[in-house]
Amino acid sequence: MNKVELLDRWTKEKSEDLYGIKSWGGRYFSISDQGEVMINPYKESESAVSLMEITNGVKDRGIDMPVLLRFENVLDAQIAYLNDSFNSAIQTLGYKGSYQGVYPIKVNQQQQVVHEVAKFGQRYHHGLEVGSKPELIAALSEMKDKESCLICNGYKDEEFIDIGMYAIKMGFKCFFVIEIPGELDLILERAKALNVTPNIGIRIKLSSKAGGHWTESGGDRSIFGLNMSQTIEIVDILKKRGMLDTLKLMHYHLGSQVPNIRDIRTAVREAARVYAELIKEGAPMGYLDLGGGLAVDYDGSNTNYTNSSNYSVEEYCSDVVEAVMSVMDDGEIEHPVIITESGRALVAYYSVLLFNVLDVATFEEHEVPETLGQELAEPIHSLHEVNKNITTRNLQECYNDALYYRDNIRDMFNHGHISLRDKALAEKIFWNTIYQIVQKKRKLKFVPSELVDLENVIADIYYCNFSVFQSIPDCWAIDQLFPVMPIHRLLELPSRNSVIADITCDCDGKINKFIDRSDVKNTLPLHPLLEKKDYYLGIFLVGAYQETLGDLHNLFGDTNVVSIRLNKDGSHDIINEIHGDSVDDVLGYVEYDTNEMRTNYRKTAEDAVKKGLITAKERREIMSSYENGLRGYTYYER
Ligand SMILES: *Cc1c(COP(=O)(O)O)cnc(C)c1O
Numbered sequence: 001m002n003k004v005e006l007l008d009r010w011t012k013e014k015s016e017d018l019y020g021i022k023s024w025g026g027r028y029f030s031i032s033d034q035g036e037v038m039i040n041p042y043k044e045s046e047s048a049v050s051l052m053e054i055t056n057g058v059k060d061r062g063i064d065m066p067v068l069l070r071f072e073n074v075l076d077a078q079i080a081y082l083n084d085s086f087n088s089a090i091q092t093l094g095y096k097g098s099y100q101g102v103y104p105i106k107v108n109q110q111q112q113v114v115h116e117v118a119k120f121g122q123r124y125h126h127g128l129e130v131g132s133k134p135e136l137i138a139a140l141s142e143m144k145d146k147e148s149c150l151i152c153n154g155y156k157d158e159e160f161i162d163i164g165m166y167a168i169k170m171g172f173k174c175f176f177v178i179e180i181p182g183e184l185d186l187i188l189e190r191a192k193a194l195n196v197t198p199n200i201g202i203r204i205k206l207s208s209k210a211g212g213h214w215t216e217s218g219g220d221r222s223i224f225g226l227n228m229s230q231t232i233e234i235v236d237i238l239k240k241r242g243m244l245d246t247l248k249l250m251h252y253h254l255g256s257q258v259p260n261i262r263d264i265r266t267a268v269r270e271a272a273r274v275y276a277e278l279i280k281e282g283a284p285m286g287y288l289d290l291g292g293g294l295a296v297d298y299d300g301s302n303t304n305y306t307n308s309s310n311y312s313v314e315e316y317c318s319d320v321v322e323a324v325m326s327v328m329d330d331g332e333i334e335h336p337v338i339i340t341e342s343g344r345a346l347v348a349y350y351s352v353l354l355f356n357v358l359d360v361a362t363f364e365e366h367e368v369p370e371t372l373g374q375e376l377a378e379p380i381h382s383l384h385e386v387n388k389n390i391t392t393r394n395l396q397e398c399y400n401d402a403l404y405y406r407d408n409i410r411d412m413f414n415h416g417h418i419s420l421r422d423k424a425l426a427e428k429i430f431w432n433t434i435y436q437i438v439q440k441k442r443k444l445k446f447v448p449s450e451l452v453d454l455e456n457v458i459a460d461i462y463y464c465n466f467s468v469f470q471s472i473p474d475c476w477a478i479d480q481l482f483p484v485m486p487i488h489r490l491l492e493l494p495s496r497n498s499v500i501a502d503i504t505c506d507c508d509g510k511i512n513k514f515i516d517r518s519d520v521k522n523t524l525p526l527h528p529l530l531e532k533k534d535y536y537l538g539i540f541l542v543g544a545y546q547e548t549l550g551d552l553h554n555l556f557g558d559t560n561v562v563s564i565r566l567n568k569d570g571s572h573d574i575i576n577e578i579h580g581d582s583v584d585d586v587l588g589y590v591e592y593d594t595n596e597m598r599t600n601y602r603k604t605a606e607d608a609v610k611k612g613l614i615t616a617k618e619r620r621e622i623m624s625s626y627e628n629g630l631r632g633y634t635y636y637e638r
Pocket of ligand 1: 106107253256294
């Protein structure tokens with residue numbers, strides 16, 4: 001090791017800082033003294049487990065990358081965290097009601113998640129929220145606790161309503177939330193027919209609106225919920241039928257990932273006021289359901305930026321409780337049970353996507369000859385001149401000139417005045433020029449705006465074994481940022497500036513925006529690949545929304561999934577593994593009949609035998625490779 005490297009030794013602290021893991025990692029992720037990412041749902045430090053150790057174990061068992069790791073205890077820890085935070089705010093502020101959260105199934109519908117929430121949530125009476133008939137049917141198969149709430153949102157047909165009515169008969173605290181005025185008649189009709197006293201809730205539209213991606217879910221123009229005149233109409237209908245005593249819950253949903261606590265407070269106050277008025281109208285009420293919105297700080301910036309949140313879970317809880325309490329106290333109204341439908345915040349930390357890097361395209365430093373042959377076209381000489389005269393003082397000028405001559409050369413080539421060989425030389429000179437400009441610009445205090453983004457032009461491309469569309473669809477669809485980082489080698493300098501490409505060969509199948517505490521980064525520093533050594537990256541906080549929104553772009557299917565239980569002594573158990581889609585699975589989804597495909601291909605091969613293109617023995621090998629392909633994993637297999 002030479003002196004400079006010794007002086008400038010890379011450390012775990014530098015990695016922590018560079019990748020921001022302490023800011024976005026919640027209470028779960030950290031870096032070990034060995035330079036590996038650790039996960040730990042417990043407070044004791046000896047419980048931490050290295051993701052690299054887990055990866056090696058998974059690999060040894062023959063489970064291929066990409067793998068989605070789900071950590072059961074992280075989910076438990078988040079449920080406990082949210083409930084403990086609410087309970088402690090309730091205690092501190094002297095609130096007389098209680099908190100009873102519900103988990104909205106749509107955020108991650110996987111059976112395991114719903115099972116775990118229902119099971120672990122029981123001690124807090126943390127229930128479930130459903131927005132459709134299939135979700136209700138799923139919820140009822142997992143729910144055991146009759147104290148927990150079961151909230152039915154979404155449009156409800158007769159079948160949906162009947163299933164909910166029977167649940168009430170069996171003692172479940174099931175609420176029908178009215179989203180459109182027309183629903184009430186059917187609910188009352190079915191209640192009468194089945195002889196059940198329903199629990200009715202209404203979803204209201206607030207005038208408050210929140211910042212963030214999902215602003216349209218809240219506010220007057222929201223497509224869901226009842227406006228104030230419709231709300232009064234519902235009250236009047238219930239009064240007329242002598243059923244106002246069934247109106248027990250009021251609900252609103254401001255939208256998901258609300259990054260600003262001010263928006264949350266404003267909405268809670270407005271909702272609490274409507275709730276108080278419903279009590280004055282004579283409804284018994286008792287439950288105030290504040291919907292979702294509790295944000296996750298994906299970029300660790302702790303700001304009101306879309307991918308962040310400018311408040312902690314504790315702050316959220318105490319602000320909510322305080323706002324509800326002050327409105328109720330003003331109206332001398334009994335403190336209601338507070339419900340939130342926090343989904344994202346409960347499950348985001350729970351899964352990590354792991355994958356290996358397949359290859360890297362580096363930006364080579366192109367060698368440029370000292371002098372050029374006289375026969376070359378004029379603009380190539382001019383470009384060469386620019387290349388030889390770059391200084392920190394004329395970067396912008398050199399950049400402009402280089403682009404100008406490059407375009408000239410391109411035109412001349414298109415008109416047949418320059419040969420392919422000469423154009424290739426010109427390209428080398430051009431890229432060397434850009435490379436030098438980027439190197440020199442790093443020394444500048446003030447970088448001209450046009451040159452700022454040049455860094456990504458010369459970034460390495462790391463080709464990675466996963467699909468953006470399948471595993472992090474929100475990254476593509478709404479430009480959401482997720483933390484991405486290597487899970488090992490974190491004591492080494494990550495010397496390459498990189499962008500990430502997936503294997504879908506779609507030009508959108510890439511990650512070129514990365515989290516940063518003060519900005520968005522266009523490149524991610526990564527380590528150079530080592531000969532014959534695997535390099536693993538993780539995408540973190542992917543537990544919310546990503547799994548079910550994923551699609552089959554280029555027919556890359558579901559990834560392998562491994563569920564892990566972390567033990568207090570630092571060991572871990574693989575408690576479940578689900579093999580991802582095979583090629584014949586995904587072809588089946590798009591309506592191929594794989595038996596017919598085999599038959600067709602066998603005919604093609606048999607024809608080739610007849611024509612003497614292949615031997616009968618080769619036909620057997622060809623068919624067996626086709627068969628292996630059909631049965632294989634859709635991702636890159638080693
Ligand atoms: C999506 C949704 C939620 C979940 O929101 P998060 O921000 O993920 O907590 C809650 N309630 C309703 C009605 C929703 O549609």
